[in-house]
Amino acid sequence: MNWRRLNNIVHRDVGYFCVGLTIIYCISGIAVNHTHEWNPNFRITHIDMQTDPIDESELESVDTYRAVIRKLNIDDEFMNVFRPSPDKVKIFMQNGNILLDIHTGEAVYEKVLSRTILREMNYLHLNKPRSLWTWAADAYAAALLLLAVTGMFVLKGKTGIKGRGKWLIGAGVIFPIVFIFAYL
Amino acid sequence: MNRKRSFFCIAAVLALSLIMSASLFAQDEKKAGAELTIKEVTQITDILDAPEKYVGINVLIKGTVVDMCVKRGGWMDLAGDKPFTKFKVDGRPTKVLFPLDSTGKTALVEGTIVQVIQSVEEQKELLKHNAEIHGEEVDLSVIKGPKKIYQVNALGAVIKQK
Numbered sequence: 635m636n637w638r639r640l641n642n643i644v645h646r647d648v649g650y651f652c653v654g655l656t657i658i659y660c661i662s663g664i665a666v667n668h669t670h671e672w673n674p675n676f677r678i679t680h681i682d683m684q685t686d687p688i689d690e691s692e693l694e695s696v697d698t699y700r701a702v703i704r705k706l707n708i709d710d711e712f713m714n715v716f717r718p719s720p721d722k723v724k725i726f727m728q729n730g731n732i733l734l735d736i737h738t739g740e741a742v743y744e745k746v747l748s749r750t751i752l753r754e755m756n757y758l759h760l761n762k763p764r765s766l767w768t769w770a771a772d773a774y775a776a777a778l779l780l781l782a783v784t785g786m787f788v789l790k791g792k793t794g795i796k797g798r799g800k801w802l803i804g805a806g807v808i809f810p811i812v813f814i815f816a817y818l
Numbered sequence: 819m820n821r822k823r824s825f826f827c828i829a830a831v832l833a834l835s836l837i838m839s840a841s842l843f844a845q846d847e848k849k850a851g852a853e854l855t856i857k858e859v860t861q862i863t864d865i866l867d868a869p870e871k872y873v874g875i876n877v878l879i880k881g882t883v884v885d886m887c888v889k890r891g892g893w894m895d896l897a898g899d900k901p902f903t904k905f906k907v908d909g910r911p912t913k914v915l916f917p918l919d920s921t922g923k924t925a926l927v928e929g930t931i932v933q934v935i936q937s938v939e940e941q942k943e944l945l946k947h948n949a950e951i952h953g954e955e956v957d958l959s960v961i962k963g964p965k966k967i968y969q970v971n972a973l974g975a976v977i978k979q980k
Binding site for chain 2: 669675678680713714716720726728731733744746762
């Protein structure tokens with residue numbers, strides 16, 4: 635078997651294997667690139683609501699907060715509570731929280747919904763699992779490097795690296811260098 | 819023979835993936851940063867009562883996460899043991915990022931108490947950032963000038979999931 639045939643086999647098979655992870659990293663990459671414009675992991679909405687005022691004597695009981703959640707027709711479970719000030723109470727639930735004025739009954743429901751699938755993609759892309767995933771991600775990076783190197787030698791002649799290939803590779807190297815000089 | 823070998827390779831990759839991902843399922847707690855080394859918890863209100871005494875000292879604090887940066891997980895506020903008190907935990911100086919679903923859960927955080935002087939501009943940025951997260955109006959009139967605050971620069975944290 636000549637080296638080009640081996641090169642092309644490796645490029646093909648490693649390429650197929652990397653399709654799934656490349657899609658994950660690409661979608662997540664675009665999402666987290668725009669963190670300054672949106673939250674790539676959660677969809678957070680705020681809803682003004684009204685319920686009954688709560689007496690100080692009722693604030694010790696967890697049932698009080700469960701009743702508030704039921705009264706506001708929120709389909710969620712009580713988790714914890716915090717008093718940021720004498721007037722307010724913050725009720726934490728599994729998927730959000732309620733900031734309640736105990737004297738007026740005015741409430742702001744902060745609903746927090748996970749962006750399913752995208753959040754999991756970001757979780758992997760940003761190496762949140764650590765431990766063994768770090769090695770898996772390193773192996774994927776090595777596979778991408780292998781794809782880049784083998785990709786240069788897939789074709790021969792005018793469409794190969796000695797032809798148009800060298801110009802496109804050069805342009806692809808200069809492209810990030812220009813940005814480094816422009817912004818650094 | 820080739821088909822058997824291909825099947826074996828695919829099965830091995832899937833098995834390895836399942837083993838590697840096993841630790842992600844049904845966790846009782848999530849960790850961030852380094853392992854915790856301090857055993858004794860320092861009460862947040864003890865720190866708030868005399869913060870200068872604790873500057874530069876490594877402590878372990880515990881409290882409910884009442885607020886956090888839900889975009890990147892760079893900081894959290896932990897409720898103190900007395901009402902209306904909370905304490906900031908900052909992971910950004912130490913490159914510790916907290917799990918984004920920590921709000922409302924109990925956290926143990928080990929880190930160094932530091933004193934920070936927040937400029938007027940920094941306070942404005944923080945108020946705008948918080949208002950954006952919580953959909954609130956920004957009230958910049960509360961800023962009186964540079965502010966001295968105390969916080970924990972986190973080295974490690976454990977967030978209880980239940």
